[in-house]
Amino acid sequence: MRTTLKIVLPLIVSVSAVSLLFAAYQVRTEKRILRNDLSRRAEILGESLQESVEPLLERAPERSLQRLVDRFGQREHLKGVAVYNAAGTALAITSSLSPIFRMRPSVATRAAQADKGAGEFLSAEQTILLNKEDAVPIHIYALPLHRDDEVVGTLALFHDTSYIDKQVSRTLRDSLLNAFVQTVLITGLALILVRWTFTGPLTRTATWLRTLRTGQPHGPPNVPQGEIFDALHQEVTHLARDLNTARAAAEEEARLRDSNASLWTAERLRVLWTAERLRVSVRNKLQEKPLYVVSNREPYMHVFNEKDKSVNVIIPASGVVTALEPVLLACNGTWIANGSGNADREAVDAQDHLRVPPDRPSYTLRRVWLSDEEDRGYYEGFSNEGLWPLCHIAHTRPMFRPDDWLQYQKINRRFADAVLHEMAGTESPILLAQDYHFALLPRMVKEARPDARVAIFWHIPWPNPEVFGICPWQRELVDGLLGADLIGFHIQSHCNNFLETVDRAVEALTEWDRFAVNRQGHVTRVRPYPISVAFPENSRRVNQARSAGAERAALCAEMGIEASLLGVGVDRVDYTKGILERFRGIERFLELNPAYQRRFTFAQIGAPSRTDIERYKNFLDEVGAEAERINARFQSSRWKPIVFLKKHHSHEEIARFYHAASFCMVTSLHDGMNLVAKEYAASRDDERGVLILSTFAGAAHELSDALLVNPYDISQLADAIHRALEMPEEEQGARMRRMRQTVREHNVYRWAAHLLSDLTEIRIEIPDRMEVPMPL
Numbered sequence: 001m002r003t004t005l006k007i008v009l010p011l012i013v014s015v016s017a018v019s020l021l022f023a024a025y026q027v028r029t030e031k032r033i034l035r036n037d038l039s040r041r042a043e044i045l046g047e048s049l050q051e052s053v054e055p056l057l058e059r060a061p062e063r064s065l066q067r068l069v070d071r072f073g074q075r076e077h078l079k080g081v082a083v084y085n086a087a088g089t090a091l092a093i094t095s096s097l098s099p100i101f102r103m104r105p106s107v108a109t110r111a112a113q114a115d116k117g118a119g120e121f122l123s124a125e126q127t128i129l130l131n132k133e134d135a136v137p138i139h140i141y142a143l144p145l146h147r148d149d150e151v152v153g154t155l156a157l158f159h160d161t162s163y164i165d166k167q168v169s170r171t172l173r174d175s176l177l178n179a180f181v182q183t184v185l186i187t188g189l190a191l192i193l194v195r196w197t198f199t200g201p202l203t204r205t206a207t208w209l210r211t212l213r214t215g216q217p218h219g220p221p222n223v224p225q226g227e228i229f230d231a232l233h234q235e236v237t238h239l240a241r242d243l244n245t246a247r248a249a250a251e252e253e254a255r256l257r258d259s260n261a262s263l264w265t266a267e268r269l270r271v272l273w274t275a276e277r278l279r280v281s282v283r284n285k286l287q288e289k290p291l292y293v294v295s296n297r298e299p300y301m302h303v304f305n306e307k308d309k310s311v312n313v314i315i316p317a318s319g320v321v322t323a324l325e326p327v328l329l330a331c332n333g334t335w336i337a338n339g340s341g342n343a344d345r346e347a348v349d350a351q352d353h354l355r356v357p358p359d360r361p362s363y364t365l366r367r368v369w370l371s372d373e374e375d376r377g378y379y380e381g382f383s384n385e386g387l388w389p390l391c392h393i394a395h396t397r398p399m400f401r402p403d404d405w406l407q408y409q410k411i412n413r414r415f416a417d418a419v420l421h422e423m424a425g426t427e428s429p430i431l432l433a434q435d436y437h438f439a440l441l442p443r444m445v446k447e448a449r450p451d452a453r454v455a456i457f458w459h460i461p462w463p464n465p466e467v468f469g470i471c472p473w474q475r476e477l478v479d480g481l482l483g484a485d486l487i488g489f490h491i492q493s494h495c496n497n498f499l500e501t502v503d504r505a506v507e508a509l510t511e512w513d514r515f516a517v518n519r520q521g522h523v524t525r526v527r528p529y530p531i532s533v534a535f536p537e538n539s540r541r542v543n544q545a546r547s548a549g550a551e552r553a554a555l556c557a558e559m560g561i562e563a564s565l566l567g568v569g570v571d572r573v574d575y576t577k578g579i580l581e582r583f584r585g586i587e588r589f590l591e592l593n594p595a596y597q598r599r600f601t602f603a604q605i606g607a608p609s610r611t612d613i614e615r616y617k618n619f620l621d622e623v624g625a626e627a628e629r630i631n632a633r634f635q636s637s638r639w640k641p642i643v644f645l646k647k648h649h650s651h652e653e654i655a656r657f658y659h660a661a662s663f664c665m666v667t668s669l670h671d672g673m674n675l676v677a678k679e680y681a682a683s684r685d686d687e688r689g690v691l692i693l694s695t696f697a698g699a700a701h702e703l704s705d706a707l708l709v710n711p712y713d714i715s716q717l718a719d720a721i722h723r724a725l726e727m728p729e730e731e732q733g734a735r736m737r738r739m740r741q742t743v744r745e746h747n748v749y750r751w752a753a754h755l756l757s758d759l760t761e762i763r764i765e766i767p768d769r770m771e772v773p774m775p776l
């Protein structure tokens with residue numbers, strides 16, 4: 001209440017002051033208008049009288065003049081008329097006029113002297129001085145009277161002006177009343193608005209903050225949407241997340257200390273890697289040197305919103321982004337990537353840099369530009385029609401076109417130059433190159449900067465040498481990769497396949513005992529680093545206002561269906577993800593278990609991906625058509641088995657489905673790791689829900705508590721769905737707890753820490769006369 005008063009009191013004072021000023025102005029204006037009007041009327045009347053009086057001055061003046069004066073003395077507000085001779089004595093005067101005016105008043109003297117009309121207002125007080133009995137405010141207008149162009153007297157008109165004062169008092173009273181009503185109304189409305197839009201939400205926000213501080217996180221309170229509160233809540237959510245993570249890390253550390261895990265090695269294995277720990281560890285290892293990351297996909301895309309012409313920032317659906325963003329947030333540094341958003345150029349500075357994330361800038365994004373032709377050859381062609389199907393062995397024929405290969409080489413060179421440009425001036429820089437788009441880049445960078453420590457992480461599977469041998473440029477690709485000091489894969493079998501490919505493709509010494517390759521004196525280590533996600537310690541609960549049941553009901557209403565059980569799949573729409581097989585598994589499940597019809601719905605979130613490639617465009621259509629076919633078989637008026645949500649979804653939107661779904665289905669036909677599987681486990685802090693996971697995804701090596709399936713076996717998929725929906729809560733809890741513990745310990749900070757630790761421990765031979773290139 002006191003706060004409201006503090007806001008409202010100055011408002012009352014200001015509104016009253018303004019209203020009073022306005023009232024004063026109105027009164028002044030009214031008075032001026034009435035006086036001007038009277039003066040003008042007096043002038044007109046005076047002039048017409050002047051014409052009648054002047055001829056009478058010659059002939060029998062006294063009587064005729066008196067008649068005239070008496071006739072005119074009866075008009076509205078006109079108190080009287082007087083005619084004076086040159087000496088100032090009245091020749092004729094309205095009888096009701098005060099005797100004092102028998103002598104010419106001063107204004108009439110002035111008119112005679114100046115030989116022109118003059119007017120004057122006298123207040124009641126001034127007339128008291130002249131005439132005690134007749135004390136009213138008056139206006140006198142005087143005009144010279146002529147004979148043969150000579151001033152021989154004066155004519156004076158006396159108006160009673162008390163009607164002006166009355167009118168002005170009325171106006172003053174009305175204006176004051178108006179001012180009062182306005183002040184009451186405006187202040188009252190302001191009071192309601194302030195309470196509704198400001199103090200109320202602020203009080204609720206303060207209560208929310210208190211719950212966050214005391215470690216009982218709730219979703220943000222229900223407050224009106226708007227810039228101030230959105231920004232405030234975003235900041236608070238970040239703060240709460242950081243606070244929770246720090247609190248959880250501290251708790252975990254204390255727990256481990258308490259459990260006497262004193263052996264360093266045991267501790268290294270058991271202690272959690274957190275953003276903070278990675279930051280400290282990387283700072284020690286890098287000795288304040290920045291970290292460089294290069295990938296094709298950028299972490300933030302700026303895109304024009306066609307509807308309102310605004311620019312939206314999108315986080316692309318990409319495993320690389322999911323994994324590397326937390327590392328960059330922890331370590332600062334520069335991420336070099338392809339600027340692929342159609343508004344990307346608007347967001348960068350002259351060096352093609354921008355600080356990201358937009359809401360809490362923590363590291364630098366350097367964008368590299370490609371023409372459509374380059375993108376077609378390097379990205380769509382060689383990377384995604386060649387290497388992608390080659391490495392995934394998912395029954396799509398790889399296409400290797402010489403033109404695409406030329407573009408691939410050219411763009412690897414362009415990114416290598418951008419990396420070298422960013423590194424200029426930094427001694428012994430550290431580079432983490434990402435993925436199959438940049439197989440040639442490690443050697444290009446290393447040749448120019450032998451002092452750099454270069455690692456490349458291959459995010460997709462590496463096939464056996466027979467399969468890889470299909471590629472006409474396998475030698476060049478392997479040679480480019482061997483320019484790196486360290487090559488990382490998700491799992492050991494991909495490392496084995498790579499070493500076998502090296503054996504067959506190039507001349508090099510493969511050292512199987514220590515998983516290294518020696519090519520022309522340069523040694524490359526090959527190691528498995530299972531990539532992961534940042535485990536959100538408690539933080540998800542901050543955004544999770546609803547129970548799983550309520551969230552499911554809300555999502556079903558949004559999807560326009562009625563269902564009491566939900567399953568979810570989250571994928572880029574890619575033929576390697578086994579989406580069609582998954583749908584057929586659902587179809588089979590419903591055939592075998594009709595009791596689940598009209599109860600269970602599968603929501604497939606599908607971000608359209610690489611749609612400029614024919615195979616992907618067709619696949620997107622195939623997925624839609626398959627969902628429709630199955631729906632047509634089973635659907636009823638308010639229910640259907642599959643809802644295909646064909647669009648990019650934000651992390652927050654996906655989190656709602658994870659929270660509401662009874663199970664999540666990952667059925668990749670072949671996958672390097674698949675972070676959706678880990679994200680799902682990480683998000684289920686209620687320790688409920690079941691993960692159905694393909695044995696052909698790298699994640700299956702770590703998440704053995706998932707229901708592991710062969711996605712080609714449709715009956716097995718149907719069985720797994722049935723098992724997931726029937727699984728007792730206790731079993732769900734036990735499995736989910738173990739999976740969460742795995743993801744929590746093997747999180748992305750651990751992935752980055754191990755990779756960076758191994759990279760920094762490598763001894764680098766730097767040529768004697770090597771000079772560090774300086775920035776241009």
Ligand code: F6P
Nearest residue numbers: 297317318319320321435459460
């Ligand atoms: O799986 C490897 C990967 O690079 C992922 O990080 C990502 O999901 C995908 O491939 C690349 O997708 P895009 O072509 O859209 O960048």
